[in-house]
Amino acid sequence: MTQPEPGRPDTEPRSADREAxxxxxxxxxxxxxxxxxxxxxxxxxxxxxxxxELGVVRxxxxxxxxxxxxxxxxxxERFDAHGYCADCGELRRAPDRCEAMLDGIALITDRGVSxxxxxxAVAAAVLRDTTTLLAVSVCDGVSSTRDPQLxxxxxxxxxxxxxxxxxxxxxxxxxxxxxxxxxxxKTVRGNAEADSDAASCTxxxxxxxxLESDEVEIAVASVGDSRxxxxxxxxxxxxxxxxSFAQALVDGGMDETAAMRHPQAHALLRWxxxxxxxxPWSDDCVHTLRTSGPGTLLLCSDGLWNYLxxxxxxxxxxxxxxxxxxxxxxxxxxxRCGGHDNITVALVPVPLFDRQE
Numbered sequence: 001m002t003q004p005e006p007g008r009p010d011t012e013p014r015s016a017d018r019e020a021x022x023x024x025x026x027x028x029x030x031x032x033x034x035x036x037x038x039x040x041x042x043x044x045x046x047x048x049x050x051x052x053e054l055g056v057v058r059x060x061x062x063x064x065x066x067x068x069x070x071x072x073x074x075x076x077e078r079f080d081a082h083g084y085c086a087d088c089g090e091l092r093r094a095p096d097r098c099e100a101m102l103d104g105i106a107l108i109t110d111r112g113v114s115x116x117x118x119x120x121a122v123a124a125a126v127l128r129d130t131t132t133l134l135a136v137s138v139c140d141g142v143s144s145t146r147d148p149q150l151x152x153x154x155x156x157x158x159x160x161x162x163x164x165x166x167x168x169x170x171x172x173x174x175x176x177x178x179x180x181x182x183x184x185x186k187t188v189r190g191n192a193e194a195d196s197d198a199a200s201c202t203x204x205x206x207x208x209x210x211l212e213s214d215e216v217e218i219a220v221a222s223v224g225d226s227r228x229x230x231x232x233x234x235x236x237x238x239x240x241x242x243x244s245f246a247q248a249l250v251d252g253g254m255d256e257t258a259a260m261r262h263p264q265a266h267a268l269l270r271w272x273x274x275x276x277x278x279x280p281w282s283d284d285c286v287h288t289l290r291t292s293g294p295g296t297l298l299l300c301s302d303g304l305w306n307y308l309x310x311x312x313x314x315x316x317x318x319x320x321x322x323x324x325x326x327x328x329x330x331x332x333x334x335x336r337c338g339g340h341d342n343i344t345v346a347l348v349p350v351p352l353f354d355r356q357e
Contacts, residue, residue: 056126056128058123058125071085094111106323106345107346108331113339113340114338115143120152135160135206137159137160141201155201159183162180163176181285184203185280188200198275202226205220218290224270225268229297230289231297231315240284245266270282293350296349298345299345300343304334308330
């Protein structure tokens with residue numbers, strides 16, 4: 001199929017026909033530890049009796065386990081870690097779309113139209129405190145490698161978790177997002193053999209830290225071609241740049257439109273994998289900004305930005321409405337354009353709790 005031009009939908013919306021699962025990620029205020037029922041204070045981050053972490057909410061998509069029907073091939077109910085039926089070997093059908101709402105952050109990942117499975121992943125973790133501390137990551141599995149969905153899922157989860165952990169110790173957003181990147185890479189390396197076909201993925205993550213003023217500090221780290229954008233009323237721009245052949249052509253002086261038409265435009269120069277270099281990210285992979293908002297931090301895989309590469313066009317679609325509505329609209333737009341790849345979106349409103357309805 002010929003890929004449609006960016007921003008040119010060629011089909012009707014498909015969202016209503018997609019099998020979806022919503023992941024509920026929230027906590028309920030309770031003066032007792034959810035693990036041991038010991039009394040805890042409003043400002044306690046850990047239970048003094050059992051050590052349970054308090055006040056952190058998390059979401060990761062696609063979830064590691066689905067509530068699904070029995071195997072379509074043999075009606076079996078046992079599946080291995082890769083989703084294949086233990087009795088007949090047929091691949092378990094996962095939902096087309098997964099969504100989560102996490103304290104104002106909207107997360108969506110969709111299989112798209114052309115791919116048989118979703119090899120993207122997204123994860124977020126938020127500390128419910130008097131200040132804003134959160135981490136969010138998006139990964140896109142490299143389809144030419146073995147089990148890319150395992151790499152993307154592991155990297156997204158490990159990156160968000162390590163990033164928030166560092167933020168909670170008082171480190172800067174830049175330090176925390178780099179710690180998350182390092183953890184994501186080491187996790188992928190630990191889960192795969194170091195060969196040319198090792199499971200690999202792209203990575204983009206953001207750390208958001210509230211400051212004593214009304215400002216927040218945002219740091220973004222990226223490897224590959226998953227992207228981050230800052231969108232607000234004064235303008236919109238991509239945070240950082242791609243590690244791709246197209247970007248190398250642009251850096252060398254070629255027009256961006258011409259570069260994206262090159263047959264090898266999407267070839268990656270950097271990625272996370274067991275076969276990647278000792279340190280697979282560049283020296284300038286971390287970018288920071290300070291803002292008091294209002295605005296929106298957008299992280300996405302190339303399944304979205306292939307159709308909406310222009311930051312201003314993205315901003316116009318996101319607008320200032322509820323984050324979940326805007327996230328669904330972005331994913332549905334990519335589906336209407338053909339959905340030739342998996343599509344993943346994370347929207348973080350700043351201030352965080354402004355657009356939850």
